Amino acid sequence: MSCLFVLAERGGDQALFDPLPPSKAQQACVSCRKQKRKCDKILPTCGLCARMARPCDYTITDALTQQQQPVQASSEELATLQARLSELEGRLNSAAQFQPSQQPPPPSFHLDTEPLPPIPPKPPSPLWTPSSTPSRFPTSLFLDLDAFNWSTTPIPAPNIPIPSEVLDILSRGTTVQDTATDFFQGTHAWFPFISKKRMELGLSLWEAGPELAFLFLTMKLVNTPVNNGVEPTGNPLYISAKRFWALLEQGGSVSLQFLQGMVLVTVYEIGHGIYPAAWISVGALARWVDILNLPGFRSGGGVLGSVTTWTESEERRRVWWAIYILDRFICLGNKKRFSLPEPDESFVLPVNDNAFDEGNPSTPTIPLTTPLSSPQTPFTRLCQSALLLSRTLSQIRTTIHGNITHRPIPFSLPHLTTLTSDLITFAQVLQSPLSPPHPPCSLTTTTTTTTPQPTISLLPPLCVTLSTLLLLFDTYSTPENQHLGPSPIPGTEAPPLQSPDHIAFARQSMLGLRSTSLKIREVSLELLDLLVLPSQEKKLSPLCLDSLYASMATLHWLWKESGDDGIREALEDVRRCISRTSMRWRVSREYLEIIKKQDVSFAMAFRATAAGGNK
Incomplete structure (x- = not known):
């Protein structure tokens, strides 16, 4: 997947050094002449041939034109050039001997007058500056959509330079090839929304440019663990990615590769607890879905244009589902509103993961109404868990916060019972392949070549489902929700109790809190065994971590209430697992810090109560 030359070509004047003005041939190249295409005549390769990665030949077949011969430099010119290079090299070597804070040695001669003050060092130039070229994006798409559709205005390719810092990162050895390999062996195992097949065939490289450079940069970002002692927000890869994101937006870039890169930046922010940036990024992704009309495989046209292959259509669908998953997951801890609407009847679930990787168009589609017990591959399972989370x-929000009048609405017990049953059934289906004798490949459907799915790839949908169960049980197990209306005000009469069925559901929710937390403890032990292997650690999804924290917080509360040694041991197992995951995702440290603050608050409240009793 050697494509760095394509990136540099589409990036404009992206050389690390300022080159001399390019020399031009006297005539167009053979390829451009045959295809009657405009040729810029740049030597040794014209822009069109470089962009298409084909040989460029200026050999003359027309008798009216003479072949241009390369100019040979004379021996005197070569000697002069060599002397100038030697002088420049000597200056660079002498400058490298001094630190920036040191002053150069004094000159060998002295003056009778007072020495001049030292010249302050020149401040370093910024790594990149905003493009001075105005965006050519047609604003009528936003100002007057009807006018945009009537005019059939094309979306011009953005004239955006690739920042030198990005080229420096991607041009080191085999960085691009290694980045692609690491990504498809790591993050792709649990979040396969980028077409591996199209990347291998080089289809995404034909229109290579700044968007592809951004995608490779973010693939490297999300798959590279943050070193100890470096804050995730100070990671040079993250800083470069955020700068590049802003530059592409300013230049009017609209492409699927750009959106895929933004998704990976958001995954990085969620995994390392970079807030509120992660929250804002998810909202931006939802806006971009509207701009690009995703999935758009039926309507066609629009900003992205019509799809040409089945794999391209499936890739667009998976990008939409990836954003939907992040939009629902990021609301788990705060219960706020979603940015992306629910899928309508035209939507279908992602197809078999193996079929997507292989580009197998004969794979049948999977409707949204497919039973949860039907065998599916991990990414489809993750989408199903996000749908259940959205329902919950x-x-x-309807029960606790009410509708638009902000008045709580009494919950429907049949609806709650059905929702709870679906979540429990789905968790059982997902957990069965995690332990013998069920093989991990039991959840895969038949494709041209079926390969076993790694166990760790099934953990994200399971953990999201268990997090959803804990959220549901915690909401309806509290004493306040056993009454009609809000919590009673001190000194007033308590509102009447709900029906016996509602009270029974609240008690079942209390038992569900304990059983689900202990089930997550089992998952954490499975995860600890898997993380022993480095190949499995890079497949760890940050979507698994909320369930570990929710279980740890629940077990922490249960242990404070009962003092049960079994609960304490389970708490320590989950704490040990979440501490281990902090080596991959720093948000685990934030979860541990929250629990630590709860311990301090509990100790302070206990001491205050004891001091009051002794008086």
Whole structure:
């Protein structure tokens, strides 16, 4: 996948050094002449041939034109050039002997007058500056959509330079090839929304440019662990990615590769607890979905244009689902509103993961109404868990916060019972392949070549489902929700109790909190065994970590209430697992810090109560 030359070509004047003005041939190259295309005549390769990665030949077949011969430099010119290079090299070597804070040695001669003050060092130039070229994006798409559609205005390719810092990162050895390999062996195992097949065939490289450079940069970002002692926000890869993101937006870039790169930046922010940046990024992704009309495989046209292959259509669908998953997951801890609407009846679930990687168009589609017990591959399972999470959060917001009048609405017990049953059934289906004798490949469907799915790839949908269960049980197990209306005000009469069925559901929710937390403890032990292997650690999804924290917080509360040694041991197992995951994703440290603050608050409240009793 050697494509760095394509990146540099599409990036404009992206050389690390300022080159001399390019010399031009006297005539167009053979390829451009045959295809009757405009040729810029740049030597040794014209822009069109370089962009298409084909040989460029200026050999003359027309008798009216003479072949241009390269100019040979004389021996005197070569000697002069060599002397100038030697002088420049000597200056660079002498400058490298001094630190920036040191002053150069004094000159060998002295003056009778007072020495001049030292010249302050020149401040370093910025790594990149905003493009001075105005965006050519047609604003009518936003100002007057009807006018945009009537005029059939094309979306011009953005004239955006690739920042030198990005070229420096991607041009080191085999960085591009290694980045692609690491990504498809790591993050792709649990979040396969980038077509591996199209990347291998080089289809995404034909229109290579700044968007592809951004995608490779973010692939490297999300798959590279942050070194100890370096804050995730100070990671040079993250800083470069955020700068490049802003530059592409300013230049009017609209492409699927750009959006895929933004998704990976958001995954990095969620995994390392970079807030509120992660929250804002998810909202931006939802806006971009609207701009690009995703999935758009039926309507066609629009900003992205019509799809040409089945794999391209499936890739667009998976990008939409990836954003939907992040939009629902990021609301788990705060229960706020979603940015992306629910899928309508025209949507389908992603197809078999193996079929997507292989580009197998004969694979049948999977409707949204497919039973949860039907065998599916991990990414489809993750989408199903996000749909269940969306149903649960919508139910909780309606019950607790009410509708537009902000009045709580009594919950429907049949609806809650059905939702709870679906979550429990789905968790059982997902957990069965995690332990013998069920093989991990039991959840895969038949494709041209079926390969076993790694166990760790099934953990994200399972963990999201268990997090959803804990959220549901925690909401309806509290004493306040056993009454009609809000919590009673001190000194007033408590509102009447709900029906016996509602009270029974609240008690079942209390038992569900304990059983689900202990089930997550089992998952954490499975995860600890898997993380022993480095090949499995890079496949760890940050979507697994909320369930570990929710279980740890619940077990922490249960242990404080009962003092049960079994609960304490389970708590320590989960704490040990979440501490181990902090080596990959720093948000685990934030979860541990929250629990530590709860311990301090509990100790302070206990001491205050004890001091009051002794008086």
